[in-house]
Amino acid sequence: MVSKVDLSVRIGKLELPYPTLMASGCYGSGEEFEAFADLSKIGAVVLKSVTREPRLGNPMPRLVSTPAGMLNAIGLQNPGIDWYLEHEVAKFAKRPCAVVGSVAAFSVDDYAYVTERLAARAEIAAIELNISCPNVGSEGETFACDPDLTGKVVRAVRAVTDKTLIVKLSPNVTDIAAIAAEAERAGADALAVINTLRGMSIDVHAWKPRLGNLTGGLSGPAIRPVAVLAVYEAARAVSIPIVGQGGIENATDALEFFLAGASAIAIGTANFTDPRIPERIVDELGAYLAARGLQSLRDIVGKANAGFGTPFQYEGDAG
Amino acid sequence: MLPGPSVHDVVVLDRTELARGVILLGFYAPELAAVTSPGQFVMAIPPGGERAATALAIYEAQGERASLLFFVCGARTRELAELRPGDKLSLTGPLGNGFTLESARDVAIVAGGVGIASVLLPAQRLAERGARVRLFYGARNSELLVDRDRFASAGCELCCATDDGSFGHHGFITELLAQTDDKPDLILACGPSPMLRATALVAAELGVRAQLALEETFACGVGGCWGCVVPLDRASVQAPKFPKTGSGDYVHARVCKEGPVFWAHELRW
Ligand SMILES: Cc1cc2nc3c(=O)[nH]c(=O)nc-3n(C[C@H](O)[C@H](O)[C@H](O)COP(=O)(O)O)c2cc1C
Ligand code: FES
Numbered sequence: 051m052v053s054k055v056d057l058s059v060r061i062g063k064l065e066l067p068y069p070t071l072m073a074s075g076c077y078g079s080g081e082e083f084e085a086f087a088d089l090s091k092i093g094a095v096v097l098k099s100v101t102r103e104p105r106l107g108n109p110m111p112r113l114v115s116t117p118a119g120m121l122n123a124i125g126l127q128n129p130g131i132d133w134y135l136e137h138e139v140a141k142f143a144k145r146p147c148a149v150v151g152s153v154a155a156f157s158v159d160d161y162a163y164v165t166e167r168l169a170a171r172a173e174i175a176a177i178e179l180n181i182s183c184p185n186v187g188s189e190g191e192t193f194a195c196d197p198d199l200t201g202k203v204v205r206a207v208r209a210v211t212d213k214t215l216i217v218k219l220s221p222n223v224t225d226i227a228a229i230a231a232e233a234e235r236a237g238a239d240a241l242a243v244i245n246t247l248r249g250m251s252i253d254v255h256a257w258k259p260r261l262g263n264l265t266g267g268l269s270g271p272a273i274r275p276v277a278v279l280a281v282y283e284a285a286r287a288v289s290i291p292i293v294g295q296g297g298i299e300n301a302t303d304a305l306e307f308f309l310a311g312a313s314a315i316a317i318g319t320a321n322f323t324d325p326r327i328p329e330r331i332v333d334e335l336g337a338y339l340a341a342r343g344l345q346s347l348r349d350i351v352g353k354a355n356a357g358f359g360t361p362f363q364y365e366g367d368a369g
Numbered sequence: 370m371l372p373g374p375s376v377h378d379v380v381v382l383d384r385t386e387l388a389r390g391v392i393l394l395g396f397y398a399p400e401l402a403a404v405t406s407p408g409q410f411v412m413a414i415p416p417g418g419e420r421a422a423t424a425l426a427i428y429e430a431q432g433e434r435a436s437l438l439f440f441v442c443g444a445r446t447r448e449l450a451e452l453r454p455g456d457k458l459s460l461t462g463p464l465g466n467g468f469t470l471e472s473a474r475d476v477a478i479v480a481g482g483v484g485i486a487s488v489l490l491p492a493q494r495l496a497e498r499g500a501r502v503r504l505f506y507g508a509r510n511s512e513l514l515v516d517r518d519r520f521a522s523a524g525c526e527l528c529c530a531t532d533d534g535s536f537g538h539h540g541f542i543t544e545l546l547a548q549t550d551d552k553p554d555l556i557l558a559c560g561p562s563p564m565l566r567a568t569a570l571v572a573a574e575l576g577v578r579a580q581l582a583l584e585e586t587f588a589c590g591v592g593g594c595w596g597c598v599v600p601l602d603r604a605s606v607q608a609p610k611f612p613k614t615g616s617g618d619y620v621h622a623r624v625c626k627e628g629p630v631f632w633a634h635e636l637r638w
């Protein structure tokens with residue numbers, strides 16, 4: 051009965067059977083979760099961000115649990131693009147879902163360099179540009195915190211690939227709409243909204259911050275209202291699709307994002323509670339829509355957002 | 370399908386409070402019990418659904434029953450402690466790489482506090498195959514030296530220590546290990562990290578190889594987030610295959626995936 055409802059989404063050139071992406075850095079390369087979740091029932095896995103050079107990442111501790119969420123400061127630990135292409139990427143072909151590469155860098159040139167090499171691989175369906183990682187000093191995030199830098203890096207990356215380009219924005223800004231608009235102008239096919247919020251937790255016995263990196267990124271239900279608003283504001287400013295994320299744990303949470311104007315969602319921290327959550331969300335979304343006599347998830351996108359420009363959202367679709 | 374880790378929906382069979390705040394929960398979990406090897410753990414999915422899952426060592430795994438032994442020390446373990454026979458729970462596992470028992474004939478197992486939860490399975494496995502097993506067991510006080518009888522009836526020789534002197538040696542359990550005259554040919558250890566570091570030092574002095582089960586805070590528990598790393602010798606067999614970075618002689622391995630058990634001499638801590 052639920053199967054009649056169309057949950058498929060289109061993000062740039064990417065056609066996904068389900069609107070659920072697994073958030074970057076939370077799901078390994080998918081393989082780690084394969085025994086616990088049915089990857090053929092998710093839209094796509096977004097890989098851990100990869101950089102030009104290998105990175106050991108931040109000192110421990112890298113995780114702190116906080117009220118209704120957690121702080122993380124992994125520091126982009128990854129083997130670097132050379133090793134990644136040689137030893138890892140071929141394995142992604144086996145995934146029963148789309149695989150989206152995530153690129154992080156510290157300069158415009160490196161963003162373009164890593165993207166060009168990664169996007170050239172057939173195993174990679176699309177590229178997410180992580181210009182909003184809060185855990186690598188202040189440099190990493192400056193791109194997503196400044197419209198001009200955002201425009202510059204997106205234009206440089208756009209020039210090197212035709213694959214779908216998702217630009218991941220930071221909530222640590224005063225005007226996310228301006229940055230969203232700039233990313234679209236510079237050629238982004240979609241936006242991921244939001245990355246983690248900067249945060250800190252202090253050990254009052256040791257008199258020092260709990261994270262090895264001192265500061266971290268806050269995720270989980272604690273950030274959901276911030277994320278919903280960010281999607282709402284970005285959706286009014288652009289006509290490209292938005293992948294909403296931040297504290298989504300169930301279909302009700304997901305619906306807030308769709309109604310605010312997200313075309314798809316990503317699930318990160320909730321996978322640490324229960325790896326069956328993504329599949330459950332898909333089932334419950336289908337049931338929600340069926341109970342209202344709706345045929346397609348697309349019918350509700352942006353419906354709580356009066357400033358949302360629906361006609362643009364799914365150009366190319368029938369009807 | 371090949372038996373392997375999965376999400377197991379299990380039912381609580383029995384619940385015993387071994388000491389104040391120390392809970393032993395037994396489950397009807399035949400599939401989990403069948404595929405568990407010593408030193409592995411599960412992520413217990415919170416019944417209320419609102420928190421991250423809790424990593425807990427698998428204490429017993431025999432026939433249709435598996436059990437978890439844990440100390441109540443926060444909201445998540447408090448929630449698990451409220452479970453009663455008949456209640457349902459979901460466990461993701463078994464996870465991680467456990468102890469390598471090799472063909473050791475004389476094994477010293479060092480356990481501190483809740484670390485006891487990781488060492489019953491290796492103790493039983495070793496004793497069954499005729500190895501001599503000595504358990505060096507330390508805790509804050511005699512009450513917290515829980516479930517000693519089970520180890521004794523499995524055939525272990527027990528040496529105990531308490532911080533307050535209420536039972537056994539008054540002091541650290543590793544002091545007893547250091548004093549031993551007949552050297553074991555393998556040491557296994559699980560407990561708080563100062564105890565593990567001391568065990569590694571004693572093992573090096575004795576010239577005995579040691580495997581340490583590390584305790585770390587996990588988020589995913591399955592190797593997906595890189596939140597739980599420990600520096601490991603690049604040449605270690607357990608080191609994730611990574612290119613050189615910086616000085617290049619160590620890599621960050623995931624405690625939940627490459628571990629939780631590591632050879633003491635391969636850790637760079
Ligand atoms: C442990 C951890 C690691 C993360 N690593 C990355 C990363 O490498 N790249 C990235 O773009 N986002 C990363 N994120 C952010 C998530 O992809 C996601 O945008 C954010 O956590 C909000 O969603 P959530 O509340 O559902 O987790 C990470 C988040 C967590 C919790
Ligand atoms: S807890 Fe996620 S990798 Fe270990």
